[in-house]
Amino acid sequence: MSTLVIADHDLGQLSPATARVVHAVSELGPIDLLVLGTDTANIAADASKLAGVAKVLTAQSAGTADADAAVIEKLAAGYLYVVASAGSVGKDRMPRVAAKLDLMPVTDIVDVLGPNRFTRPIYAGNALQTVTDNQPKHVLTIRASAFRAAANGNAAPIEAIDAPVVSAARLIASHRTESDTPDLATAQIVVGGGVALGSAEKFQLIEQLAKKLGAAIGATRAAVDAGYAPNDWQVGQTGKIIAPDLYIAIGISGALQHLAGIQGAKKIVAINTDPEAPLVKLADVALIGDLFEIIPQLLTELDKAGVIR
Amino acid sequence: MKILVAIKRVVDHNVRIRVRPDGSGVETTGVRLSMNPFCKHAVEAAVQLSEAGHGDEVVVVSIGPKTANDIILTALAMGAHRGILVETDAELETLAIAKLLAKVVEEENPDIVLLGKQAVDDDSNHVGQMLAALINRPQATFASEIKVNGSELEVTREVDSGRETIAVPLPAVVTADLRLNTPRNAALPMVMKARSKPLAVRPAAEFGVDLAPRLVVEKVAPPAERVAGKTVGSASELASYIASEVSQMEAL
Numbered sequence: 182m183s184t185l186v187i188a189d190h191d192l193g194q195l196s197p198a199t200a201r202v203v204h205a206v207s208e209l210g211p212i213d214l215l216v217l218g219t220d221t222a223n224i225a226a227d228a229s230k231l232a233g234v235a236k237v238l239t240a241q242s243a244g245t246a247d248a249d250a251a252v253i254e255k256l257a258a259g260y261l262y263v264v265a266s267a268g269s270v271g272k273d274r275m276p277r278v279a280a281k282l283d284l285m286p287v288t289d290i291v292d293v294l295g296p297n298r299f300t301r302p303i304y305a306g307n308a309l310q311t312v313t314d315n316q317p318k319h320v321l322t323i324r325a326s327a328f329r330a331a332a333n334g335n336a337a338p339i340e341a342i343d344a345p346v347v348s349a350a351r352l353i354a355s356h357r358t359e360s361d362t363p364d365l366a367t368a369q370i371v372v373g374g375g376v377a378l379g380s381a382e383k384f385q386l387i388e389q390l391a392k393k394l395g396a397a398i399g400a401t402r403a404a405v406d407a408g409y410a411p412n413d414w415q416v417g418q419t420g421k422i423i424a425p426d427l428y429i430a431i432g433i434s435g436a437l438q439h440l441a442g443i444q445g446a447k448k449i450v451a452i453n454t455d456p457e458a459p460l461v462k463l464a465d466v467a468l469i470g471d472l473f474e475i476i477p478q479l480l481t482e483l484d485k486a487g488v489i490r
Numbered sequence: 491m492k493i494l495v496a497i498k499r500v501v502d503h504n505v506r507i508r509v510r511p512d513g514s515g516v517e518t519t520g521v522r523l524s525m526n527p528f529c530k531h532a533v534e535a536a537v538q539l540s541e542a543g544h545g546d547e548v549v550v551v552s553i554g555p556k557t558a559n560d561i562i563l564t565a566l567a568m569g570a571h572r573g574i575l576v577e578t579d580a581e582l583e584t585l586a587i588a589k590l591l592a593k594v595v596e597e598e599n600p601d602i603v604l605l606g607k608q609a610v611d612d613d614s615n616h617v618g619q620m621l622a623a624l625i626n627r628p629q630a631t632f633a634s635e636i637k638v639n640g641s642e643l644e645v646t647r648e649v650d651s652g653r654e655t656i657a658v659p660l661p662a663v664v665t666a667d668l669r670l671n672t673p674r675n676a677a678l679p680m681v682m683k684a685r686s687k688p689l690a691v692r693p694a695a696e697f698g699v700d701l702a703p704r705l706v707v708e709k710v711a712p713p714a715e716r717v718a719g720k721t722v723g724s725a726s727e728l729a730s731y732i733a734s735e736v737s738q739m740e741a742l
Contacts (some may be wrong), residue, residue: 280620285704463721482729
């Protein structure tokens with residue numbers, strides 16, 4: 182019996198999260214990768230290159246939870262594992278699929294310990310729960326940032342499935358955040374800004390530094406609530422979970438809910454006026470001072486050091 | 491129109507939790523408990539819809555021990571009309587919760603079911619989606635805006651690429667995100683009035699739902715602690731640290 186993985190995609194591109202999900206479950210058996218949507222030929226072609234994928238399946242979808250879940254639920258009959266990333270699509274669809282199949286899902290998995298043993302964070306990552314799932318079938322979501330990506334070089338066959346699109350819900354409009362920065366959840370470097378930036382205009386300082394480092398941009402809930410940054414930049418318990426090699430936190434004191442989203446960062450740099458701020462205490466390297474003085478200096482110094490990405 | 495709101499009592503989100511040394515779970519005795527923050531946004535949304543003329547009755551339901559009555563009272567003080575406590579001392583999985591709520595929905599027949607998108611204790615983010623599946627209705631999760639449009643809801647959702655707006659025919663299940671609204675603090679007269687609002691207590695067993703857990707929790711452990719760092723004195727020192735980190739990344 183094999184595994185069905187639901188691919189993530191955006192703007193006609195396979196999301197980097199999918200390669201990580203494929204790698205996370207590669208020990209569990211051969212993987213069929215399902216691409217749901219319209220005009221998915223390029224996405225399917227990229228998906229077929231991932232190591233560990235036996236077959237890529239494509240099916241039409243209206244891009245709504247009930248439509249996607251209906252297709253997944255039907256396909257699930259032929260699989261032992263049904264898996265998605267713990268992004269906003271997987272979180273929306275998979276519990277619906279699980280309930281339809283009368284299964285308790287295991288979600289936001291950060292470690293696959295065996296065929297039916299998984300670790301997942303609870304309480305904003307302040308505790309890690311290890312569970313055994315003895316159900317006949319497993320519905321899982323994977324925290325992509327906790328795993329490495331599967332290699333490329335495969336050439337799995339692509340097969341279109343004829344499934345009717347049934348949806349009571351209707352997608353009316355997408356309001357996208359236009360940005361050419363890397364995907365936050367899988368970025369190698371993230372620069373994050375807090376409410377101390379003071380305005381959306383000043384938040385551009387964060388964007389400048391991010392651009393220089395080829396980094397993704399993150400923000401605290403307070404900065405998003407204040408309108409300095411779009412909602413999809415929010416990092417934390419209820420926003421995105423990041424695990425970069427380097428996280429540079431600027432003007433962020435470090436509320437518990439924000440810390441929940443950055444625990445996977447390998448190295449943390451903090452720039453803050455308050456030496457007692459929780460994030461400063463957590464950081465590998467901290468610089469105490471006014472961010473409006475420090476960032477321009479840092480930009481110049483990085484140029485001097487020849488850092489270009 | 492009738493609105494049902496499901497709410498959960500959790501360890502207060504400001505409490506720094508402690509993992510029990512024996513690995514059996516997180517310490518919840520002697521710890522401040524309160525309404526899950528996302529549930530507060532759901533209650534507020536229901537009350538606002540009702541105040542705008544879209545809900546004749548807002549019914550609040552919670553599943554938990556007797557003490558969960560206090561968050562139902564909070565919701566009643568915020569403006570909900572009636573409460574139901576489905577009483578159980580067991581720690582139920584989200585699937586069992588969704589099945590119990592499906593039974594309540596069957597009895598109450600609401601047009602809108604509102605829930606928080608996730609509880610800050612188990613961080614599951616399951617119940618709204620599962621309930622929608624079990625009652626075979628559309629769902630609109632992670633809502634940051636809800637508009638009533640005749641027999642439909644127009645819901646703006648917070649997603650990984652930004653926001654999207656969907657239309658769902660009623661009845662529907664909606665889960666609340668943080669930017670949906672600012673939950674009110676109930677004034678003292680409302681708190682007093684809440685005590686006289688109807689609150690039914692029903693044992694979970696009477697719903698005839700299989701509540702047995704499906705997963706075995708082996709252990710709960712604290713995360714690895716980070717090693718203490720250092721402070722640098724200048725932007726140039728910081729720049730050279732960042733430069734060396736970046737070059738290490740590129741070497742890989």
